[in-house]
């Protein structure tokens with residue numbers, strides 16, 4: 001069960017560089033987008 005390829009796929013996904021909002025759990029590929037989101041949604 002623990003050696004399922006799904007786990008590796010998940011790990012790969014985490015390795016892709018994303019910027020996570022610290023207020024909610026949204027992720028952004030662009031730092032500027034995260035900034036905009038943070039301002040718009042959490043200001």
Ligand SMILES: [Zn+2]
Nearest residue numbers: 021023024026
């Ligand atoms: Zn957010």
